Structures are given as C-alpha cells and as structure tokens.
Amino acid sequence: MNFQELLLGLQVFWQKQGCVLEQPYDIEVGAGTFHPATFFGVLRNSPWKAAYVEPSRRPTDGRYGDNPIRMQIFYQYQVILKPAPDNVQDLYLQSLESVGAKLSHHDVRFEKDDWKSPTLGASGLGWQVVLDGIEISQFTYFQQMGGFELPQIPCELTYGTERIAMALQNVSRVWDLKWNDELTYGEIKLQQEREGCTHNFEKSDAQTLFQLFDIHEAESKRLLSERLIFPSYEHLLKCSHTFNLLDARRAISTTERERYIYRIQTLARGCAKAFVKSQKEAEKTTAEGAEVTG
Amino acid sequence: MGQDLLFEIGVEEIPPRESPMLARQLSAAAEDQFRAARLGYSGLEVYYTPRRLVLSIGNLDEGQKDITQEVKGPSKKIAFDADGKPTKAALGFCKGQAVEAESLYVKEIPEGEYVFAKKKVTGRLTSGLLPDILPKLIEGLAPSETMRWDDSGIRFIRPIRWLLCYLDDQPVEIEFGRLKSGKSTRGHRLLGEPQIEIKDAHDYFKKIKSNGVVLEPDKRRANIKEALRKVTGEIKAQPNLSPELLAEIADNLENPSPILGKFPDEFLKLPREILETTLIEHQKFIPFVVNENPSPYFVGFRDGTVGSDELVNSGYERVVGARLTDSQFFFNEDRRTTLSERAKMLKSVVYQERLGTISDKVERMRKFASEIGSRLNYGRAEEIDRTVSLCKGDLLTTMVGEFPELQGIVGGIYAKLEGEPELVSKGIYEHYLPDKADDPVPQTLAGIATSLADKLDTLVGSLLQGAEVTGSRDPFGLRRKANGIIRISLEHRLNLDFFQLIDDLKGLYSFLASKAETQKIKDFLIERLYQELRTDYEIAYDIVDAVTAARDGNFNRVLFRARALEKIREEADFQSLVIAFSRVCNITRGQPSAGSFDPQLFEDEAERGLWRAYLKAEGQIGQLAHAAQYEKIIQHLIELREPIDHYFDKVLVMANDRDVRQNRLGFLTKIVELFFTVGDLSKIVVEGNQADPSTTQKN
Numbered sequence: 001m002n003f004q005e006l007l008l009g010l011q012v013f014w015q016k017q018g019c020v021l022e023q024p025y026d027i028e029v030g031a032g033t034f035h036p037a038t039f040f041g042v043l044r045n046s047p048w049k050a051a052y053v054e055p056s057r058r059p060t061d062g063r064y065g066d067n068p069i070r071m072q073i074f075y076q077y078q079v080i081l082k083p084a085p086d087n088v089q090d091l092y093l094q095s096l097e098s099v100g101a102k103l104s105h106h107d108v109r110f111e112k113d114d115w116k117s118p119t120l121g122a123s124g125l126g127w128q129v130v131l132d133g134i135e136i137s138q139f140t141y142f143q144q145m146g147g148f149e150l151p152q153i154p155c156e157l158t159y160g161t162e163r164i165a166m167a168l169q170n171v172s173r174v175w176d177l178k179w180n181d182e183l184t185y186g187e188i189k190l191q192q193e194r195e196g197c198t199h200n201f202e203k204s205d206a207q208t209l210f211q212l213f214d215i216h217e218a219e220s221k222r223l224l225s226e227r228l229i230f231p232s233y234e235h236l237l238k239c240s241h242t243f244n245l246l247d248a249r250r251a252i253s254t255t256e257r258e259r260y261i262y263r264i265q266t267l268a269r270g271c272a273k274a275f276v277k278s279q280k281e282a283e284k285t286t287a288e289g290a291e292v293t294g
Numbered sequence: 295m296g297q298d299l300l301f302e303i304g305v306e307e308i309p310p311r312e313s314p315m316l317a318r319q320l321s322a323a324a325e326d327q328f329r330a331a332r333l334g335y336s337g338l339e340v341y342y343t344p345r346r347l348v349l350s351i352g353n354l355d356e357g358q359k360d361i362t363q364e365v366k367g368p369s370k371k372i373a374f375d376a377d378g379k380p381t382k383a384a385l386g387f388c389k390g391q392a393v394e395a396e397s398l399y400v401k402e403i404p405e406g407e408y409v410f411a412k413k414k415v416t417g418r419l420t421s422g423l424l425p426d427i428l429p430k431l432i433e434g435l436a437p438s439e440t441m442r443w444d445d446s447g448i449r450f451i452r453p454i455r456w457l458l459c460y461l462d463d464q465p466v467e468i469e470f471g472r473l474k475s476g477k478s479t480r481g482h483r484l485l486g487e488p489q490i491e492i493k494d495a496h497d498y499f500k501k502i503k504s505n506g507v508v509l510e511p512d513k514r515r516a517n518i519k520e521a522l523r524k525v526t527g528e529i530k531a532q533p534n535l536s537p538e539l540l541a542e543i544a545d546n547l548e549n550p551s552p553i554l555g556k557f558p559d560e561f562l563k564l565p566r567e568i569l570e571t572t573l574i575e576h577q578k579f580i581p582f583v584v585n586e587n588p589s590p591y592f593v594g595f596r597d598g599t600v601g602s603d604e605l606v607n608s609g610y611e612r613v614v615g616a617r618l619t620d621s622q623f624f625f626n627e628d629r630r631t632t633l634s635e636r637a638k639m640l641k642s643v644v645y646q647e648r649l650g651t652i653s654d655k656v657e658r659m660r661k662f663a664s665e666i667g668s669r670l671n672y673g674r675a676e677e678i679d680r681t682v683s684l685c686k687g688d689l690l691t692t693m694v695g696e697f698p699e700l701q702g703i704v705g706g707i708y709a710k711l712e713g714e715p716e717l718v719s720k721g722i723y724e725h726y727l728p729d730k731a732d733d734p735v736p737q738t739l740a741g742i743a744t745s746l747a748d749k750l751d752t753l754v755g756s757l758l759q760g761a762e763v764t765g766s767r768d769p770f771g772l773r774r775k776a777n778g779i780i781r782i783s784l785e786h787r788l789n790l791d792f793f794q795l796i797d798d799l800k801g802l803y804s805f806l807a808s809k810a811e812t813q814k815i816k817d818f819l820i821e822r823l824y825q826e827l828r829t830d831y832e833i834a835y836d837i838v839d840a841v842t843a844a845r846d847g848n849f850n851r852v853l854f855r856a857r858a859l860e861k862i863r864e865e866a867d868f869q870s871l872v873i874a875f876s877r878v879c880n881i882t883r884g885q886p887s888a889g890s891f892d893p894q895l896f897e898d899e900a901e902r903g904l905w906r907a908y909l910k911a912e913g914q915i916g917q918l919a920h921a922a923q924y925e926k927i928i929q930h931l932i933e934l935r936e937p938i939d940h941y942f943d944k945v946l947v948m949a950n951d952r953d954v955r956q957n958r959l960g961f962l963t964k965i966v967e968l969f970f971t972v973g974d975l976s977k978i979v980v981e982g983n984q985a986d987p988s989t990t991q992k993n
Contacts, residue, residue, distance in 0.1 A: 105605045
C-alpha cells in the first residue's frame with residue numbers, strides 16, 4: 001500500500017460512513033481542526049460528518065529532514081463526526097484495517113491524551129492512538145470549541161498519515177516511504193522540507209512577522225465587525241500561522257507567548273460567537289418560513 | 295444460601311492512573327450501598343483493566359429480612375376523640391401504614407404525646423433492589439476529570455459503553471443514561487471475541503479469561519515482573535523499573551506481553567539519565583543497565599500477542615531510534631550555549647509575577663546560600679555561589695523543555711561537561727532534592743545550600759506575597775518545599791536556626807511592601823515539622839506537642855529534644871516533674887508574660903529556695919543548651935521539682951496585694967521560659983496529669 005493509496009483508502013472508508021468529503025483548506029493551518037469544516041462544523045446546530053486531508057504546518061517541529069519522523073509540514077487525515085457514534089472506536093479500528101493494517105500483527109493502544117487548543121478556545125478528552133509505539137492518531141471527544149460548551153458532542157479523528165504508512169510499509173524513515181510505485185516521499189518532499197526549515201528557523205524576518213500578525217489581527221476584527229465571519233476567520237488562521245513562525249524563530253518570550261495565544265483566542269471566540277448567532281437566526285428564519293408556507 | 299453477583303462496567307480506555315482509584319471507590323460504594331440496603335454477603339472483590347471495572351460479590355443475601363419499624367402518627371389529641379375512639383385522622387394513618395387501629399399505642403416524646411404503630415416491613419428481594427443500587431454505584435465514582443459523550447447528561451472519565459449484570463444465572467436489568475444492561479461482555483481487543491454471551495456470574499470469569507483478559511491488576515504486575523526476569527537471564531542486564539512505571543504499564547493493558555528491543559550503540563554516548571527518561575517518559579519502555587551503565591536493550595509491553603511480534607518489534611525499535619535521535623538533537627543544540635550564558639538569559643523569564651524573574655530569584659538564593667554556608671561553616675563559598683548562579687540555567691535548554699522532570703539533572707550533566715568543578719556540577723544536579731516524599735536529600739555541601747536556598751526563597755516569597763495553603767490548595771507546592779527544608783535539616787543534623795535566617799533576610803522581599811509577617815512562615819514550618827516528626831520519625835504526639843510548642847527554628851534541636859524526652863518519659867522523677875510544671879503553667883496561663891520581678895520582694899523562704907534552685911539550673915542549662923545536651927538539661931530541671939512543689943505548698947501566688955502577685959507571676963513565667971528550653975512539658979501525658987491542649991504557650 002503506497003502513500004497515496006492510503007489516503008484514497010481513508011477517503012473511501014469515510015465516504016461509506018456518510019461523511020462529506022471536504023478538500024484541504026487553502027490557507028496554512030497547524031492541524032485539520034483549524035479547517036472551517038471542523039471549527040464551524042462542530043458549532044453547527046445540526047449533525048455533521050466530514051472527512052478530508054489537511055496539510056499541516058508545524059514550523060517548530062522541523063528537523064531539516066534529519067529526523068526520521070518529524071517534519072515541519074505533513075499530511076493529516078481529519079474526520080469529524082457529530083454526534084459521536086457509540087461505536088466510534090470500532091469504526092476507527094476498522095478504518096485502519098480497511099487500508100491494510102492487519103491489527104493482530106500490530107500493537108494498537110488508546111493512550112490517555114487530553115487535547116487542548118488554547119488558540120481556538122477548544123478542548124476535549126480522549127487518547128492518542130499508538131501503533132507499535134508511535135502515535136498515529138489523535139482521538140478526541142470535543143467538549144468545547146471557540147469557548148462554547150458543545151451541546152452535541154463531536155468526535156474528532158486525526159490520522160498522522162505518514163506514520164501509518166511507515167508502519168504499513170515497514171520503513172524507518174518517512175523519506176523512504178513509497179508515495180506511489182515510482183517515487184518516494186523524500187524525492188517529492190525533502191527539498192521543500194529542508195528549505196522550509198531554513199526559512200522557519202533562520203531566514204524568516206521576525207520584524208515582518210510581527211507586523212503581519214498585527215495586520216491580520218486588525219483585519220480579522222474589522223471583518224467580524226462587518227459580520228463577515230468566514231473572512232474574519234481566515235485572518236485568524238493567518239495570525240495563528242504567523243505566531244507559529246515567530247515561535248520557531250524564538251522571537252516571542254515565554255511571558256509574551258501567553259499574550260499572543262490569548263489574542264488569537266479572542267478572535268476565535270468572536271468568530272464562534274458570531275457563527276452560533278447566525279445559526280440561531282437562520283433556524284428562526286427557517287421556522288418562520290415554515291409557518292408561512294405551512 | 296446466598297447468590298453470587300457479577301457487575302461489569304465497560305468503559306472506553308480508562309487512563310492508567312484513574313482505574314485503581316475508581317476501583318477503590320467502587321468497592322467502598324458497594325460496601326456502603328449494600329449495608330444501607332441491609333444485604334449481607336461473604337466476599338466482595340473489585341477488579342479492573344483499562345476497559346472495565348468489575349464488582350463481584352459472593353454469597354449475597356437473596357433478599358432483605360423482614361423487620362418491624364416503629365412509625366409515628368398524629369398527636370394523641372388529634373388521634374382520639376373524647377370517648378377515646380380513633381378519629382378519622384387516626385384511621386387514615388392506619389390505612390396509610392396498613393396497620394390495625396387496635397394496635398396503635400401512645401408514647402411520650404419531647405413534642406408531647408403521640409400515637410405510634412409497629413409496622414412490619416417485608417424485606418424485598420435482592421434482584422428487585424439491584425436496579426436501584428447498581429446505578430448508584432456508578433454515580434458514586436468520582437474520577438479526577440470527566441467528560442460528556444452523548445446527550446444523556448452523564449459525565450465520566452471516558453464513555454461507558456456496556457453494562458453486564460448477573461445474579462447467579464439471572465441477568466439483572468438496569469438502566470444508566472442511555473444504556474441498558476445486557477447479557478454479554480467484550481473480550482480482549484486482539485485475543486478475544488468482540489461480543490461474548492455470558493451464562494452466569496461464574497461463567498463470566500471463565501469466559502473473560504479465555505478471551506484474553508487478565509482481570510486481576512496484581513496478576514498483570516506479576517506477569518510483567520516474570521517476563522522481565524526471563525529477559526534479564528537472556529541479556530545479562532538488569533531492568534530499571536520503578537513502581538510508578540510498573541503500575542502505569544500494568545494498568546494500561548489487558549494482557550501485557552513483552553517485546554525485547556535494542557537501539558543502536560551510538561546512542562549509548564548520551565548520558566544515562568537522558569537515555570532512560572527518553573525511553574520511560576515517551577514510550578513507557580523499560581531501560582536496562584549493566585553494572586550501572588546503560589545497556590542498549592529495552593523492553594516494551596504490547597497488549598496481547600498472537601505470536602507474530604516482528605512488526606511490533608521493528609516499530610518499537612524504530613520509534614526508540616527516532617526518540618533518541620531527537621534527544622541527541624536536543625543534546626547537541628544545548629551544548630552550543632553554556633550554562634552561564636543561559637543563566638544570563640534568565641533575566642527575561644518570569645518566575646512569579648510579583649516575585650520578579652528567575653534571575654531575581656537566583657540573586658536572592660545567592661544571599662540565602664551564602665548565609666547558610668557561613669553559618670554552617672561550610673567554606674568553599676565561591677563554589678557554592680557558582681552552583682546557585684548556574685543552577686537554573688538548564689530551564690532554558692531544549693532538553694528540559696522536552697523533559698521537565700530532568701530539571702537540575704540536565705544542568706548538572708552539562709556543568710560537568712563544561713568543566714565546572716565537581717562540587718558545582720553535583721550541587722546543580724541534586725538541588726531540587728528532595729521533591730517527592732521518597733526522594734533522597736542532597737549529599738554535597740553545594741547541593742544542600744542551594745536546595746535550601748531555593749526552597750526558602752519560594753516559601754518566604756510566596757507566603758509574603760499572600761499565597762494561602764489550605765486543604766487541597768497548594769499552588770506553589772509549598773508543603774513539599776517546607777518538607778524538603780525540614781528533611782534536609784534533620785537528616786543532615788544542621789545546626790541552623792531557620793527562623794533567625796528568615797528574619798535576617800526578610801529584607802530581600804521589601805519590594806513586596808507586604809503586610810504579611812514572617813510569623814506566618816514560621817507557623818507553616820512548625821506545622822510541617824510537626825507532621826514530619828509524627829510520621830517519618832514516629833514520635834508520640836504528646837512529645838511532638840511539647841517540643842514544637844517551644845517554636846524553635848533549629849529543627850534539628852527540636853528533634854534532639856524529642857529524642858531526650860522519649861528516653862526519659864517513663865521515669866518516675868520525670869513524671870513528677872511534669873505534674874509540678876503543669877501547676878506552674880496553669881497558674882501563669884493567660885497572664886501577661888512580663889517576666890519582670892524583683893527577688894528582693896520575695897517574702898517566703900520557699901520563694902527564695904526556688905529562686906536559688908532556678909539560678910543554679912539556669913546557669914547550667916544555658917551551657918548545655920548550646921551543646922544540645924537535652925538529657926542533661928532535663929536532669930537539671932528535675933532538680934527544680936522539689937522546690938516547685940514546696941513553693942506551691944507554702945506560697946499563695948494569687949496574693950491580694952497586686953504587686954506581690956505580679957512579682958510572683960513574673961518569677962513563675964521566668965521558670966516557664968526555662969522549661970521551654972526543652973519544650974512545654976505540661977503537654978506530656980503522664981498519670982495524674984491530663985494534657986490540656988489549651989496550655990500551649992506562645993513565646
């Protein structure tokens with residue numbers, strides 16, 4: 001099973017479970033959770049199931065391609081199921097088998113890992129799923145998003161696709177993964193990884209980044225005041241990525257760090273609040289409409 | 295003949311530190327509930343794995359016994375008319391309680407005369423009671439964090455997915471949230487069937503075993519140890535397995551099965567502490583050592599095996615390789631910057647908001663350490679000062695960022711590699727000790743001074759800026775810091791008065807402009823000293839009461855006093871002394887402790903006799919106290935017993951003349967002070983002297 005077959009296999013599996021197959025978002029994010037399909041999806045007042053690949057950027061995790069499993073950009077496969085099905089653990093394990101993991105030959109564990117995203121005002125309880133000693137997924141029952149206690153509990157499954165592929169192909173370095181039958185992951189991605197690390201750790205310009213942060217924050221606020229929730233949220237995503245770049249440059253001191261996170265969280269809470277309000281209004285309009293026609 | 299009850303709560307993977315706690319709670323809740331339901335049994339066991347909590351009760355009563363209950367009805371006036379016939383009200387009561395009107399009787403109770411009836415309560419069958427009792431058992435569990443997973447409103451540590459309940463061979467139907475109990479359980483994820491029909495309570499244990507689940511936590515622990523023992527023989531190396539790691543592994547798996555792995559030798563160059571922490575903290579793998587040197591072997595436990603371990607093994611080795619590569623990366627990164635360069639960067643790291651940066655803290659610690667060193671005649675002042683200056687530098691290393699529990703240790707290792715003197719690197723290495731209750735105390739002079747300075751600064755600073763420690767609230771871990779200070783001073787027999795030290799250095803905190811007094815800190819330390827002497831030194835409470843009442847900041851001296859009192863407490867002379875001293879205490883209690891008096895004003899020969907005896911004893915005691923010769927001091931106090939008794943026989947302390955009275959009280963207060971060189975002996979329980987907790991003297 002090569003890497004792209006794995007991604008395809010997950011798509012097929014979750015499509016059969018009735019998920020909306022979304023596509024990767026076109027703005028840099030640190031995780032699939034930041035995709036509007038998850039952030040706003042779990043705040044919707046109706047059931048919601050979606051799945052998609054999300055390229056995720058973690059500037060501080062880069063190792064110039066020297067580390068066998070750590071990189072500054074990788075591919076998450078994200079599934080969000082609201083409400084969480086009772087058999088969600090079984091579904092998850094079945095999804096692994098559907099892409100060729102013979103579970104009896106592996107060690108699969110659910111290990112306590114309570115998840116928090118201070119920037120999104122989100123938290124949940126669950127596990128990291130560990131396959132033969134390597135964390136391959138984050139499995140979380142969300143309790144809060146954008147500062148809201150969620151009335152209907154969603155389950156988020158986040159697959160680390162490269163690590164699963166490494167176990168399936170039994171290779172020791174991510175760079176040796178077969179992407180398809182001709183090319184390896186390294187042949188396609190290694191140069192990008194190295195240059196990305198040099199940029200993140202050495203060449204990015206902190207002054208510019210600080211300015212960008214301020215600009216995007218201001219834009220996010222301005223757009224929210226005009227009730228443009230999604231455009232406002234996109235600037236929040238820009239802030240979040242800019243912050244991660246500053247972090248990789250160690251340009252933010254420990255004390256300032258908290259303040260920056262709080263600034264992003266404030267934007268996230270604002271977007272969540274406006275979205276929940278718009279959902280309620282839409283509900284009301286639909287109800288009124290139903291009355292008129294009925 | 296009783297029945298056997300089996301109750302299984304099926305949960306998605308419970309975190310390993312929670313399950314033993316929940317099992318204890320389940321056991322306690324079951325005892326309470328069955329007692330309250332008047333149901334007896336002969337055996338109650340609780341088992342747990344990450345996926346289930348199991349209650350098994352043997353020989354449970356089939357039902358409650360019938361009992362007779364006395365029920366109160368209306369007052370006599372209301373219940374009977376003028377003719378003594380039952381009224382409507384009384385008949386209504388009888389109907390409600392299903393008793394005959396003839397059986398009513400009248401009883402006088404504080405509210406007046408009331409009618410009562412004896413009612414027979416027929417016991418209910420256990421099978422009918424369980425649907426009420428069992429959900430209460432689940433509700434009685436209090437995990438340390440909770441979550442929701444559906445819209446039932448129920449919260450638990452992780453989602454509850456199934457319930458199984460049998461009374462002998464009868465399934466018991468219960469409901470909890472959206473769940474209804476069924477007749478099946480689930481086997482081990484890998485080794486068992488996903489759905490297993492159960493026939494009766496006994497069948498459960500058979501089936502659960504044949505489906506790969508080791509239900510007993512002790513057995514899982516034993517299996518792990520046995521597996522390690524076998525491996526030890528094969529590879530000729532010893533496992534480094536702490537009780538915490540053993541519990542963590544055993545309670546995280548339903549069927550621990552060992553996988554032996556090996557990492558590349560090149561990583562053996564990494565310091566042992568870093569190697570082991572990498573294996574343990576990230577992977578829960580067990581490191582091995584050969585003659586105290588790290589070995590490239592490790593053992594991980596997978597959950598069950600069907601005999602094909604190759605992929606798991608290569609996965610484990612792959613992840614260990616990656617983790618060690620990371621540790622190597624951190625190590626190389628860190629080594630580019632020296633500790634002293636890092637120490638300078640601490641100026642920009644906040645310690646506690648009102649207490650400034652870590653750099654500020656280190657400056658205060660330097661003052662403490664230098665005072666401690668000179669008061670204890672440690673010498674080597676330069677090296678101790680260097681230890682303190684460098685000790686927090688490792689907080690800025692990537693290694694401590696990754697493994698916070700290695701703080702201090704990493705600093706010590708790096709200091710050694712940087713060529714710092716041995717005393718400095720060792721001092722840094724151990725300066726957080728002791729942190730947990732079973733940690734050793736630091737052994738080097740630099741380690742002792744730095745550890746004390748660190749803990750004192752946290753304690754004094756936090757308390758002066760208004761931190762409160764109450765019940766479970768202890769935000770800065772101040773109890774542990776205080777315990778650390780006390781343990782170091784007792785185990786190293788430090789002749790150091792901490793109260794004086796704190797008073798002398800409280801100026802370091804003048805920037806806080808705090809109204810809080812150092813008294814608060816001393817009280818806190820005395821309270822911890824009290825606990826330490828009671829628990830670790832197992833000294834009787836009355837002796838600890840007596841010696842801590844003297845409120846001496848030299849904790850080691852306090853311990854010496856307690857030891858002296860332990861030796862002498864059974865001697866008759868001493869017991870008489872306690873009684874005599876208690877008289878002195880009782881009469882001076884609540885009096886202003888002026889202590890001023892004029893021996894010229896003594897009227898009675900008994901007064902002058904006691905005065906002479908006092909002077910003699912005091913002269914000796916002053917010297918002996920300096921040398922902490924408490925047994926000898928007590929001997930001198932014993933010599934005061936006769937003059938005291940004689941004094942009370944002859945002298946009326948509470949004389950009418952105010953001046954005479956004050957003079958006598960002043961003198962007796964002086965005697966109390968002298969006794970307090972040892973402690974408040976009136977606290978000692980001897981026959982004929984009831985220790986009175988209110989006699990504590992504050993001086």
